[in-house]
Amino acid sequence: VTHLAYLKKGENMLPDISKDFLFNNLPVIFHDGEYIIYSPFEKKLVKVKNFNKKFLQEHLSVKFFGTPKKRELKLKYGHLSIITTTDCNLRCEYCFANGGEKPIYIDEEISFKAIDELTRKDIDDLEVTFFGGEPTMNMGIVKKVVEYCKNKNVKAHFDITTNGVINTEKANFLLDNKFNVTISVDGPPVIQSKIRKSVSGNDVTKVIENTMSILAKAPERLKARVTITNTNISYMPEIVKYAARFGIKYIHFAAVNITGRAKSATDMQPSAHSYASGFIESMSMAKKLGVSVTDEGLIYLLQPATSFCSSTAKTKLIVTPDDSISTCLEIQSCDAENNLFIIGKYNRLTKEFEYNDDKINNLKCLDVDKIKECEICPWKYICSSGCPIRNIVKTNDIYKPNDYYCTIKKYILHEVVSRMSIR
Amino acid sequence: VGMMEAIIIINAEIPSEIAAMEKNDDPILDKLTCAD
Numbered sequence: 001v002t003h004l005a006y007l008k009k010g011e012n013m014l015p016d017i018s019k020d021f022l023f024n025n026l027p028v029i030f031h032d033g034e035y036i037i038y039s040p041f042e043k044k045l046v047k048v049k050n051f052n053k054k055f056l057q058e059h060l061s062v063k064f065f066g067t068p069k070k071r072e073l074k075l076k077y078g079h080l081s082i083i084t085t086t087d088c089n090l091r092c093e094y095c096f097a098n099g100g101e102k103p104i105y106i107d108e109e110i111s112f113k114a115i116d117e118l119t120r121k122d123i124d125d126l127e128v129t130f131f132g133g134e135p136t137m138n139m140g141i142v143k144k145v146v147e148y149c150k151n152k153n154v155k156a157h158f159d160i161t162t163n164g165v166i167n168t169e170k171a172n173f174l175l176d177n178k179f180n181v182t183i184s185v186d187g188p189p190v191i192q193s194k195i196r197k198s199v200s201g202n203d204v205t206k207v208i209e210n211t212m213s214i215l216a217k218a219p220e221r222l223k224a225r226v227t228i229t230n231t232n233i234s235y236m237p238e239i240v241k242y243a244a245r246f247g248i249k250y251i252h253f254a255a256v257n258i259t260g261r262a263k264s265a266t267d268m269q270p271s272a273h274s275y276a277s278g279f280i281e282s283m284s285m286a287k288k289l290g291v292s293v294t295d296e297g298l299i300y301l302l303q304p305a306t307s308f309c310s311s312t313a314k315t316k317l318i319v320t321p322d323d324s325i326s327t328c329l330e331i332q333s334c335d336a337e338n339n340l341f342i343i344g345k346y347n348r349l350t351k352e353f354e355y356n357d358d359k360i361n362n363l364k365c366l367d368v369d370k371i372k373e374c375e376i377c378p379w380k381y382i383c384s385s386g387c388p389i390r391n392i393v394k395t396n397d398i399y400k401p402n403d404y405y406c407t408i409k410k411y412i413l414h415e416v417v418s419r420m421s422i423r
Numbered sequence: 424v425g426m427m428e429a430i431i432i433i434n435a436e437i438p439s440e441i442a443a444m445e446k447n448d449d450p451i452l453d454k455l456t457c458a459d
Contacts, residue, residue, distance in 0.1 A: 038435060047431040059430065096458045161456055180451050223451045227459045250442050250451055257459055283440045292442035299455060301443040309455060330458040387457045419438045
């Protein structure tokens, strides 16, 4: 069985990362007898047989070395995310949000107010993301928000993350309104039915396949989000094949984070080595099929920064069904465990958004330069200490990176930079 | 001189099998979707 080849080979197929290091803010990998220095600032690679620090510092340009900045969203855009509901029609075994257990729904008032709040400022474009739970379980709000933006003449783009368990009418609505869609799908039916079960236990894979076929009519706006557990780890290249069969061009893999429902089954997380091997094998499959794969560690390969994502900057507004304002899609309630990402609340009496400036300022302080463990990591300014939620879940400390994801990134980033150097 | 000859500089292009964000408004990659 070919799809198991990478697991049989195990660590033998992983690159040797022991000689990789950080040099003047840049990653250096040792590959095939050469040092490869990657500059995400100038988008250049330098290959040398002998590494002479002083010589390189003297002969490479200031632009090549560059200076990493904080990651912020473009301010001319208004970034609004609406958590339409915490309800869900699936009961995925690892769901970060324990989806469906305490269903509440957002209403028009806060959703429309959030649009007004963002369009009041000097903003040319509005990007609206719908998230959940399963956001289409509050489809009424999705449709009303689209309508509201049209009526207000707001130039808006829409995004949604869905599990694909929706009918043809809803799928066509997303297609017709040019939504960018992220569909969560963990593999062929045999896998999907094990990990992503419906509430009633019925097999819903045919429904998901129908949704994928409809949305793939606009392949540039469709991405699959695949969570890898011990159940589907040996299928990673097969999953690429499966998604490609439905016309999906982008596949975003992630090794499961032990949070939410996954906490009750900690053995579901595959080893970092097997995930990295599976990802590398998936790259080869993707190349063969003309599709692209990615992982959290690779998304910012061309965008060095001192912070991982914009959740640490107040450049977007996430509104939730309990009237909270969050900066992270994963933190959806003021009762959440990691509520440091809840930066305010919508006040129903004054009809205003109220912000907690202390919390905002605390988040702004998070910076990879303050994290001891990242000090000499070659990938310091590409990974930027990784997702703060993933860190806090493992280490209970926003300033301590999650070594599980560190290991994965070190292997796959090395592999990708070595592939970039082949001409 | 020997050292200069040994330096090779090439453009860093992302291989087609990898998706990475190139600009802030890449429509579909822009959404990181960290949450499982």
